[in-house]
Amino acid sequence: MLRYTLKRLWQSAVTVFIVITVVFLLMRLLPAEGYFEENYDKLTPEQRENILRSLGLLDPWYVQLRTFYASLLRWDLGKSIVYRPKVDIAVILKSKIPYSVRFGLAAMSISLVAGLAMGVSQARYKGKWVDRIFTGYIVFINAVPAAVYLIFIQLYISKTVGLPILFDRGRPISWILPAVSMSLGGIAGYAMWMRRYMVDELNKDYIRLARAKGMSGTAIMVKHVMRNAFVPMAQYLPASVLFTISGSIYIESLYSIPGMGGLLVDAIQRQDNTLVQALVLIFSTLGIVGLFLGDVAMAIFDPRIKLARGGGAR
């Protein structure tokens, strides 16, 4: 277990290193306009060159890479250029991440609890009306564009239930609708996979033996099926938790939440090269860390995974 974890940790570190390097080098290919504030056209070529030199962008690429790593080690992500000129990127993120993470975690908790409960009840009463109704819900969520029901929720549900239509940091009650809206997709996802994995487990031979030894249906569900069905899902949980940071573009703009959603899109559209670089870095690192934690979680839940030799157990 420890060996497995260390090995995966080492692999993850190498991957992060490669990703950071590749991202940095790719960013060098972006047009240089992104390093000037909005007055690019008014500058003479000499002025432009001076600005680029002062940013260190005319050095050979390996020197740039070295300075980049040196500043990363000091937790310095650089300064924004266009989005909020001369402001530390860390400062920009610091004001936005808490909103996205809080909403993300709230939505995730709702999704997990409701989604797993839904999936479990579907598997338990497979083919009965409970299963059908929830399957209908899952199909609806997956088939109908989110914009349709999200706007409906914002405009009509807010009115009928009497909840605020926009986010207001001072009113806790205004958290409800966005968080619930954000969880709808997650509920459907967790329910679908939980049902699927549980039905898979239910058809296995060991369930027949568990029945033959005289366990009740409920005991089999709780002690054997649910736990086993949760294992493949445990792998994706850490990554989902970490990715709450990136926020939800659509819902944050719908309820005007000052979160991370849409920041990356903004930064790319406005060609704020350093901000794009920092965001891509953060997201890809989070992805890798999430996968690593997922693998560790799997190893905790599944005793058959000892060391990734060959394909592993599953």
Add this chain to the structure above:
Amino acid sequence: MSKPILSAKDVVVKFSLRGQILTAIRQASLDLYEGQTMAIVGESGSGKSVFTKTFLGMLDANGWVDSGTIMFEGQDLAKLKTEKEWLKVRGKKIAMIFQDPMTALNPLRTVGMQIREVLEMHQGLRGEDAKNRTIEILGQVGIDNPSMRYGQYPHEFSGGMRQRVVIAIAVACNPRILICDEPTTALDVTIQAQILELIRKLQKELNLTIVYITHDLGVVANVAEHVAVMYAGDIIEYGTAEEIFYDARHPYTWALLSSLPQLGIKGQPLYSISGTPPNLFTEIKGDAFAPRNPRALKIDFVHRPPYFRVSPTHIARTWLLDPRAPKVEPPEAIKAMKAKYARYAT
């Protein structure tokens, strides 16, 4: 003979499948006697497993016992309806083990927990008591170093060892009857003998009544005192192992025995039963085996034969035993085997 411990009479089992009704068991009757070993043989689909599953209420959700009685300890198991009623019998009084030990255990729980679960459920043991008893049982089924093995997972056991664990689970509560559904089919030959030996040992220690479901006649000859031959959902012949092997009366039993590779003659093709088993969706008229039986009488196609008694322990469902029937000789291979046995016996 003593009173049977379990007595199934005229059991009919039906399944509803894609809107059609299938009759899987057609009035099968069987008595089990305490401490004895019974083997049920027959080809795939003859209803061996389905029939015994009715003793534990483990039919699939689309199947049900349509009529008949299964008397066990003064109650009729065929009448049990709810899961709750069955839980007093299943795993506690009547246990069952299955063919493939590789998949029969939950891969994510320790072997110890999976045995212990049974003790906690049926005997109310808790904590250290449950653990100690589990380790004791592991030792009893021949697993070395049981206290270390207690905390291990199924993937750390070989196939034969896993089957021992499965057996440990089955016998954990001292059941009266143990049903073994092809317990050795998935194991290699050397392990097979060990598992059969283990079951025999436990039978003696726990005074178990054992039912083997198998199509391996070699296993039957090895372990069984009584043999029931099933065909198309019915028990067509029943007797002691000797009576079935050396004095079979039903043409299907003859055919089954003739298919033994050991009875083949060098240079000649092995015997196989032509045709296919009857369609269970339609009502079967007369003797179910008649269409595949070259020796079938006219009446075999019209009336279902009753049981005829050959000896106090031997019955067969064939018109050949009716006094009015013409004399029909069994196949050469069967006669040769009988003659050999007669010489051997004297």
